[in-house]
Amino acid sequence: MTTRVLLVDDQPLLRTGFRMILSAEPDLAVVGEAGDGASAVELARRLKPDVVLMDIRMPGMDGIQATRALAGPGVEEPIKVLMLTTFGLDEYVVESLRAGASGFLLKDAPAEDLVEAIRIVAAGEALLAPSVTRRLLDRVASRLPRATDDTIPALAELTDREMEVLKLLARGLSNAEIAEKLVVSETTVKTHVSRVLAKLDIRDRVQAVILAYETGLV
Amino acid sequence: MTTRVLLVDDQPLLRTGFRMILSAEPDLAVVGEAGDGASAVELARRLKPDVVLMDIRMPGMDGIQATRALAGPGVEEPIKVLMLTTFGLDEYVVESLRAGASGFLLKDAPAEDLVEAIRIVAAGEALLAPSVTRRLLDRVASRLPRATDDTIPALAELTDREMEVLKLLARGLSNAEIAEKLVVSETTVKTHVSRVLAKLDIRDRVQAVILAYETGLV
């Protein structure tokens, strides 16, 4: 009785990585892949996998909508969904869980944690990444946040220029203002911003600002 | 930098078991033991351990009360507490988390999970047993609020509804998402946002987010 997994991420490279990790586990089998929410829903309904590994940020229908369609309230044959994203942004977490996700992992999790998480979710239990758990508990307990010196790996992936743009962005500057300050064209700034959003797995500059504050970048 | 652990359980045999498990880990050290809540609090305040391994059911002051004393809201130097119990009884879980616990494990957890949990909690993160997580998620689906406000004069000019919109906006929600959450049309949200921006004399929602963070609204 192998656990059948459906991979959903818009980056084929990432799917390949996951597939390789999972192929090393005799009890796990990747039965399909999807690059966007719509085809994920379609595939999941057809293949009926035990667990869907779902990215949040995707073109078209995003992971949360797809999760809602597969595991949300009112779904007759809910399929277990394990969310995967770069950050544990509060809004994403809450929305994902509300959408019916059975777990929430960060993409920088070690491989063994990932496979273990899949087994846990397949078994009908649930699991959150420690940093996500902490934030959730902070809400429940409404306790003051402790001074944590979190290092966010994905932030390190940003190039110098991208980081520079992010900092200016987080101060409330528009693309045009950033362009003026860096003495480049607005087009260039837009390119940087787009890449920053993609790398950080977030939707728009507003969430970038929030991230900058949450991670202590500002 | 070893992690200093305080064991709290009314059964000496169990404490011995834990001590043996932890002694196999070079980075963990048991610095004390207690058999009831009162002495646990006293010991913890004196020894200032990195993590307290706390049983729930104990004679006299129970583990939840002790946790509240050590990590609850209003405590100046909170000590991290990892709850340990035989069952994941719902009331216990919620009360424990509300009391400030950083984690919740079942006593039948394998040794490696336990030591890993201690490391996670020591690092300032949090962790719940999968079965506990499952139940918690089931109820989380229906709560949100917190945060108190008005110390900034301009913020006081905002109406209740505008403040509500501002808070959601500051969490990264789009107009459409805010509309959905408040069960109004997107047009209405846009009206509110416009008025908020005008009253606060700022240009766009990005600056609103910044203001929310700077003023401690978030």
Add this chain to the structure above:
DNA sequence: TGTCGCCTCCACTCTTTGGTCGAGCCGTCC
């Protein structure tokens, strides 16, 4: 030398946002 990553830029979409004017509904206060 060739490849690669980073930075730069343009053109072209499409969506979102912000602003404006107008409108109706429902309370409270006078």
Add this chain to the structure above:
DNA sequence: GGACGGCTCGACCAAAGAGTGGAGGCGACA
């Protein structure tokens, strides 16, 4: 009753933001 403020909504418009698919220059590195 009438005035007023708050909340709601629609239509329309201009601007900004975001995504895509290119492109060239440049330095690093094998």
